[in-house]
Amino acid sequence: MCGRFAASRRPEDLTGLFHVERWDPVETLAPDWNVAPTKEVYAVLERPLKDAADGRPVRQLRTLTWGLVPSWAKTPEGAARLINARAETVHEKPSFRKAFLQRRCVLPADGYYEWMTGADERQREEEGRKKRPRKQPYFVTPADGSVFAMAGLYEFWRDATLPPDHPRAWWTTCSVITTEAETTPLAVAPAEGPSALADIHPRMPVMLTPDRWDAWLDPARTDTDELRALIAPPWGGLMRAHPVATAVSNVRNNGPELREELVAPEEPTLF
Template identity: 90%
Template sequence: MCGRYAASRRPEDLTGLFQVERWDPDETLAPDWNVAPTKEVYAVLERPLKDAADRRPVRQLRTLKWGLVPSWAKTPEGAARMINARAETVHEKPSFRKAFFQRRCILPADGYYEWMTGADERQLEEAGKKKRPRKQPYFVTPADGSVFAMAGLYEFWRDATLPPGHPQAWWATCSVITTEAETTPLAVAPAEGPSALADIHPRMPVMLTPDRWDAWLDPARTDGEELLALVAPPEGGLMRAYPVATAVSNVRNNGPELQEELAAPEETTLF
């Protein structure tokens, strides 16, 4: 899964990188090195501009709330549980199906965090210890330093308890699409620890390489097989992963130091 990521690039950089035509400076977000569910995040998407006479899709940089609320939901309470959509079933699940065919986006990131258990639970059981070991966080990022373009979906939800003109009457929310983690060797592996992403966690965000960006964002593309091909895992060996401090586990911690590489995993003590 993907439950935490980093997004520190400036909107001015993202608009150039993704060839964005429209961005509202009033929607500027501060750099975030510890993005958690329900936070606002940047998303690149294509849709007609509101109230524009020309209904052509325009590539935009928008801010969305992470945690998708389906348009038919009665309340937004389940948003924190809808942060991920599985690539294998995204075209079938009622919560994601309509967005998959009509509202796709790219969620730009520096990389994502994933936690790996250092001790074997069987060994703990044999030792008579019932508590789990502290998990070691890893930061996973493109080895060449490029943007991590995560495949995403977005949706709009209307809060019927508020009048139409209320600024919070509409929610714009999103999910990250995930797939099976790569089993191929990492482009750069830590001296100690996992040699492949699957060693850390069985799932990972779908990484869209630049050659897939236009097709993924194009709302005119509605063929299911073509869209599913776009969320197939890219060529392996593009990523690196390295251990970072457990401070990232607390969402209140936020700063570039969370991405600093440790020489070795922290000692896995019980808590």
């Protein structure tokens, strides 16, 4: 899954990188090294501008809330549960299938955090012991330092309890598509620890390589098989992973130090 990531690039950099045509500086977000569900995040998407006469899709950089609320939901309370959509079933699940065909986006990140279950913890879980050592977090990012372009979906939800002109009458939310984690060796692996992403966690966000961005964002593409092919895992050897301090486990902690590599994974601490 993907439950936490870092996003520190400036919007000015993202607009150039993704060839964005429209961005409103009012939607500027501060750098965030500990993005958690229900936070606002940047998304690159293509859709016609409001009140535009030509109806031409325009590539935009927008801020969305992470945690998708389906258009048919009665309330937004379940948003925190829909932060991820599985690539294997995204085209058929009621919460995601319409957005998969019509509302796709790219969620730019520096990389994502994942927590690895060690052998000691697995043994404790098997034995039913309540106290467990903390999981070791890792930061996963492109080995070449490029943007981690996560495949995403977005959706609109109307709060019928508010008047149409109320600023919170419409919610725009998003979800990260995930797939099976790569079993191929990491481009850069820790001296001690996992050699592949699958050693850390069985799932990972779908990373879209630049050659797939245009096709994924194009709202005119609606063929299910073609779209599913775009979110097939990219070739291996693109990623690096390194252990980071357990401070990232607390959503209140935020700063570039959360991504800094530890010399070695931290010793398990009972809690």
